[in-house]
Amino acid sequence: DIQMTQSPSTLSASVGDRVTITCRASQRISSWLAWYQQKPGKAPKLLIYKASSLESGVPSRFSGSGSGTEFTLTISSLQPDDFATYYCQQYDSFFTFGQGTRLEIK
């Protein structure tokens, strides 16, 4: 099984900040990586696919990068609606999710 490790587990930031979340795969997954946002009581929402492609309708302040085993999700200027939990997910071999990063208001 491919393991996905996210860091940090919790991130405190303010509106307007630039934040970065990292995801590491236990083996190479090319660019088969997605990022999701989840709010309490809701299903995950797709933000980024194939490591750096922005899903339709997602604000351009979200961006993704990386390939192989190291990936990042960047939010260029935090908005109030962005405080949520973020997950990475590999789909190179079946599906595996990271443990999540909770983005909270500082």
Add this chain to the structure above:
Amino acid sequence: EVQLVQSGAEVKQPGQSLRISCKGSGYNFATYWIAWVRQTPGRGLECVGIIYPGDYDTRYSPSFQGQVSISVDKSISTAYLQWPSLRASDTAMYYCARSYSGVSNPYQPDYWGQGTLVTVSP
């Protein structure tokens, strides 16, 4: 509009059987994988298994193999997740999600159902 609508919350006792459903609409149901994903506070998001309605290709995570079964009825665009005998550890939120089919594997899940909460308690 693409939609995945799941069946309602369930409360069951250990040892009982259960089947939950996920009905797709607004797209060609046969050409997208359906994944079942479990979410718990302790283990986060875990993929239980996936099924391709077009040819019924079904794959399970090793952690869930033999514990559940996934099926589909193409005639009514509905996928199912079934337990023959529930355990307390099956208590979780279960989501279905659709994934476009790549050459040999599914791509990223894009649309998700609203979730079905399964509670297993004596």
